Amino acid sequence: MKKISFLILFIISLSIIITLSITTRPKTFYLDENYYSSDTIKEISISELDTLIENKKSFVVFVYQPMCLTSNDFAQVLNEFSNEEKIAIYKIAYSNIKDTELGTKVKYYPSFLIYNKGKLISYLKSNKDEDTLCYTSKEEFKKWFTKYVKLKS
Numbered sequence: 001m002k003k004i005s006f007l008i009l010f011i012i013s014l015s016i017i018i019t020l021s022i023t024t025r026p027k028t029f030y031l032d033e034n035y036y037s038s039d040t041i042k043e044i045s046i047s048e049l050d051t052l053i054e055n056k057k058s059f060v061v062f063v064y065q066p067m068c069l070t071s072n073d074f075a076q077v078l079n080e081f082s083n084e085e086k087i088a089i090y091k092i093a094y095s096n097i098k099d100t101e102l103g104t105k106v107k108y109y110p111s112f113l114i115y116n117k118g119k120l121i122s123y124l125k126s127n128k129d130e131d132t133l134c135y136t137s138k139e140e141f142k143k144w145f146t147k148y149v150k151l152k153s
Contacts, residue, residue, distance in 0.1 A: 029149065044061075045092070060112065065110070081142060110126055
């Protein structure tokens, strides 16, 4: 009787754990169609970013700081990624967002933001050890990126 109760409890616990891991995993999505088949990295203003958010677009943004060596190194990783995957990326200077609502979330640069239907889904945090490799390796960046965004290639 104790063995059966233990087995039933174990199966229920395992089912709960599996269900939670599946439902808490981020759902991948496609960016808006116009961001595929282009390998551009385009500078945008804060008002253009606000318009994209208000219009509930799905897009990605590289937050950088001019003259920052780490931002320049990460830009090379993003250029490789964008060229290989044919994904258009926006970029905006951190100094343009630091005093905005977005600046209260993204406190460090460089960073990379993923928006789905106007909502910030995830972003790289340059002060987090687990994100460090994404800044130096195209493969690691791609692994992180594809947790959220589907590629067309």
